[in-house]
Structure formats: C-alpha cells, structure tokens
Amino acid sequence: MATKYFLSEDRMPTSWYNLNSDFPAPLPPPLHPGTLQPAGPDDLAPLFPMALIMQEMTPERYIEIPEEVQDIYKLWRPTPLFRAPHWEKALDTPAKIFFKYEGVSPAGSHKPNTSVPQAYYNKQEGITKLTTETGAGQWGSALSMACQMFGMELLVYMVKISYQQKPYRRSMIHTWGAEVIPSPSDTTNAGRAFLANDPDSTGSLGMAISEAVEVAATNEDTHYSLGSVLNHVMHHQTVIGQEAMEQCADAGVYPDIVIGCAGGGSNFAGISFPFIGAKIREGKETRIIAVEPAACPSLTKGIYAYDFGDVGMLTPLLKMHTLGHDFVPAGIHAGGLRYHGMAPMVSHALQLGLIEAEAYTQNACFKAAVQFARTEGIIPAPESSHALASVVNAAEQCKQSGEAKTILFNLSGHGHFDMAAYDNYLSGNLQDYAYPAEKVAEAQARMPQVG
Numbered sequence: 001m002a003t004k005y006f007l008s009e010d011r012m013p014t015s016w017y018n019l020n021s022d023f024p025a026p027l028p029p030p031l032h033p034g035t036l037q038p039a040g041p042d043d044l045a046p047l048f049p050m051a052l053i054m055q056e057m058t059p060e061r062y063i064e065i066p067e068e069v070q071d072i073y074k075l076w077r078p079t080p081l082f083r084a085p086h087w088e089k090a091l092d093t094p095a096k097i098f099f100k101y102e103g104v105s106p107a108g109s110h111k112p113n114t115s116v117p118q119a120y121y122n123k124q125e126g127i128t129k130l131t132t133e134t135g136a137g138q139w140g141s142a143l144s145m146a147c148q149m150f151g152m153e154l155l156v157y158m159v160k161i162s163y164q165q166k167p168y169r170r171s172m173i174h175t176w177g178a179e180v181i182p183s184p185s186d187t188t189n190a191g192r193a194f195l196a197n198d199p200d201s202t203g204s205l206g207m208a209i210s211e212a213v214e215v216a217a218t219n220e221d222t223h224y225s226l227g228s229v230l231n232h233v234m235h236h237q238t239v240i241g242q243e244a245m246e247q248c249a250d251a252g253v254y255p256d257i258v259i260g261c262a263g264g265g266s267n268f269a270g271i272s273f274p275f276i277g278a279k280i281r282e283g284k285e286t287r288i289i290a291v292e293p294a295a296c297p298s299l300t301k302g303i304y305a306y307d308f309g310d311v312g313m314l315t316p317l318l319k320m321h322t323l324g325h326d327f328v329p330a331g332i333h334a335g336g337l338r339y340h341g342m343a344p345m346v347s348h349a350l351q352l353g354l355i356e357a358e359a360y361t362q363n364a365c366f367k368a369a370v371q372f373a374r375t376e377g378i379i380p381a382p383e384s385s386h387a388l389a390s391v392v393n394a395a396e397q398c399k400q401s402g403e404a405k406t407i408l409f410n411l412s413g414h415g416h417f418d419m420a421a422y423d424n425y426l427s428g429n430l431q432d433y434a435y436p437a438e439k440v441a442e443a444q445a446r447m448p449q450v451g
C-alpha cells in the first residue's frame with residue numbers, strides 16, 4: 001500500500017482560492033471602529049498594501065499567485081500527503097486516515113504560505129519595514145524569513161511570557177534578521193498603558209497586536225502584517241487544500257471528513273476551503289470540522305458579534321466568534337490557538353452550517369499526539385494535536401459504526417520547539433482548563449455595541 005503522495009512542482013497550484021466567491025450569503029464586512037460604517041480600502045491603507053486590501057474584498061474565485069512567490073513556495077511546496085496506516089492500526093479503526101504535512105516548511109509550519117506573499121506585496125508597493133506580533137513565535141519566525149528574502153526590515157512584538165519561556169523561536173527570528181521586543185513594552189502608547197495598568201503583565205496576543213498596529217499606523221514607511229484571521233490570509237493558505245485534493249485523487253479517495261485545528265483559522269481554512277467550495281458547487285457531502293482548545297473556545301462557546309481584533313481597540317471591527325477582545329487565555333501549550341477571536345470567513349462558514357466545531361482539553365490532545373509520534377514518527381505541534389484529538393474521535397465513531405470513512409486532516413506543523421510541553425504531558429503535569437461560560441457573558445458587556 002502506498003503511504004506517500006508527492007505532487008511534482010509543475011502541479012503546484014498557480015492561484016489561491018477565494019471561498020467568498022461561493023458563500024451562499026455574503027460575508028459581513030469589517031466596520032470602521034469610529035463610524036461603525038463598512039471600512040473601505042482607504043481605512044485599511046495605513047496598515048496594508050493595496051494589493052492585499054483588494055484580495056480582502058474581491059469576489060473573484062481565483063487570485064493568481066505571483067511568479068516570484070511561486071518560486072519561493074517551491075523551496076518546500078508541494079508538501080506531502082501521507083496515509084497513516086500504523087496509527088489506523090493502533091486506533092483499531094476501519095477508517096482511512098490521511099494527513100497533509102505542513103511541517104516541512106523552513107519555519108516548520110504552514111505560516112510561510114502567507115508570510116511570503118505578504119512580504120512580496122508590501123515590497124512591491126515600496127514599503128521597507130513591517131511590524132507584527134507573535135505568540136509562541138511561529139508567525140514571527142515565518143515573517144522574519146519572508147522579510148529577509150525580500151530585503152525588508154521587521155519588528156516583532158512577542159508576547160512577554162513566550163519571549164521568556166520560548167527562547168528558540170526568538171533565536172530563529174534573530175537568525176532571519178528581525179528585531180524582537182517583548183510585549184507589553186514601553187516603546188508604544190498602547191504598551192505603556194498596558195504596563196501602567198499592570199506592570200507585571202506577561203502579555204497577550206491582543207496586546208502585542210495593539211503595539212504592532214500603532215507602530216505601523218504612525219510610520220509612513222511601515223506596514224503591519226497579520227498571520228491569520230484576515231480574508232487574504234485564508235486565501236493564501238488554500239494552496240494546502242488545493243494540493244490535498246489532487247493528492248487525494250492520486251490516492252483514489254475523496255475525504256468524508258476534513259479536520260483542522262483553529263486558532264485564528266488559517267490552516268483550517270487552508271485545508272478545508274477548497275473542499276467547502278466543492279460542497280457548495282458540487283453538492284459533495286463532506287463533514288468539515290474546526291478544532292479548538294477547551295481553554296480558548298471561540299467557535300464553540302464564543303458569541304458571533306462585531307468585536308475588535310486587539311485589546312487596545314485600534315483595529316477595525318470584525319464579525320466573528322469572539323470571547324471578547326480583552327480575553328486573557330489560560331497558559332495552555334498551544335500558543336498559536338490562544339486568540340480571542342476567529343477568522344470572519346471561518347465564523348461565517350459555521351454560521352451557515354457549512355462546518356462544525358469541536359473543542360478538546362490539552363491532555364486529550366497530547367495523548368493523541370504521542371500515539372501519533374509513536375506510530376507515524378512525526379512529533380506534532382501542540383496546536384496541530386487538537387486536530388489529532390478530533391481524528392481519534394472520528395476514528396472511534398467509525399469503529400462503532402463499522403464504516404470505513406476517509407478522514408483527511410492537516411498537520412499544521414512539527415513540535416520540535418515545544419518539547420517542554422511534551423515533557424509536562426509525559427510527567428503528568430499538564431493541567432486541563434475549560435473556559436467558563438459566565439466569563440463569555442461578562443466579556444460581551446464590554447464588546448462594541450453594533451446595532
């Protein structure tokens with residue numbers, strides 16, 4: 001039985017897919033935080049290049065991938081699709097389990113799929129410097145690699161607790177030539193306000209976003225770059241699902257279930273949006289599942305409402321499943337899944353009933369990840385392990401019903417820089433958190449009131 005499905009470079013997708021072209025109802029637009037009117041291109045221009053703003057708003061189904069970007073993609077794309085026969089056996093399931101592996105990129109995750117085009121379009125428009133935020137450091141490292149490739153400067157605000165506890169991704173960012181400042185910092189008005197409020201603050205993604213946005217908004221030559229949540233990021237990641245579709249065809253299967261973990265929603269969008277498009281256009285009956293931590297359950301317990309993307313309330317309002325912009329998550333190990341909101345496109349898909357959402361606690365996720373590492377070899381990122389917990393659940397359902405369903409999941413990255421988390425799990429010291437529903441109701445009172 002073949003277990004590896006490689007695509008040759010000449011079959012790599014040459015366009016990104018835009019699910020907005022196929023949604024049966026239009027996506028609610030972002031709103032200007034002051035006027036509460038739909039934000040236009042000019043409102044976003046201080047932060048993003050016009051090419052990306054247009055991608056944000058376009059109804060076109062396909063967006064051509066610039067040749068320079070395709071050339072860089074080819075350093076690690078197309079990524080392999082694997083079948084997981086040893087894990088299937090360990091799970092004693094009749095299900096066929098396939099996974100797309102994004103850990104083969106230089107940064108070790110799917111994030112360079114969007115960092116490279118974002119750096120490219122900014123460079124094209126004469127921008128010389130980018131700012132961004134990073135939690136555990138995956139996005140900061142992916143963007144620093146891309147900026148280095150295009151000869152651009154990058155300033156990364158890294159959540160303080162991760163800056164202190166996760167030195168190796170910080171070292172990667174330095175190796176790729178970018179500057180890193182622990183957030184909250186005294187280098188911005190927003191940061192100084194957070195510190196005045198709590199001098200010992202260990203930071204959050206929402207705070208680091210406020211700092212990075214402020215620097216971009218107040219400097220002509222500087223733009224801001226976001227690694228998830230926004231529409232253009234979702235489009236860029238669809239190279240994952242488009243390749244997977246070809247590879248599944250090569251393997252002679254079509255998935256009954258597609259699964260991805262969801263923090264801001266980008267790798268989930270990447271693997272699933274092309275399959276959702278096929279569901280809408282061709283009536284395919286694929287179950288599509290977004291998986292999040294029980295400690296940060298925006299899709300399963302959050303409110304679908306307009307909210308800010310950051311703590312400092314500087315960003316446009318996005319209609320999304322949110323736990324409140326001032327949400328401070330428990331210190332779970334899946335740093336990349338600790339964002340209070342969700343991509344508007346993923347939220348919209350859930351609202352329309354095109355996808356389902358599940359939440360798992362971290363011990364269940366690490367249990368699945370360790371079993372996977374011991375059978376298939378690859379050590380998954382703690383974020384990706386959430387997808388694995390859902391696969392275990394779906395495989396168990398197949399065992400109960402005796403159905404040999406085909407399950408496809410995205411293995412968004414490897415866990416080589418997260419071994420301290422594995423140590424904690426293996427020594428029985430990992431705590432499970434479930435976010436209390438009352439807290440969500442409290443946060444709702446502090447959300448912007450949009451009519």
Ligand SMILES: *Cc1c(COP(=O)(O)O)cnc(C)c1O
Pocket residue numbers: 108109110111138139227228229261262263264265266267268336337381383384412413414
């Ligand atoms: C950042 C990250 C995530 C979460 O971000 P999404 O935008 O939801 O994909 C998931 N997995 C890995 C490996 C990451 O680095």
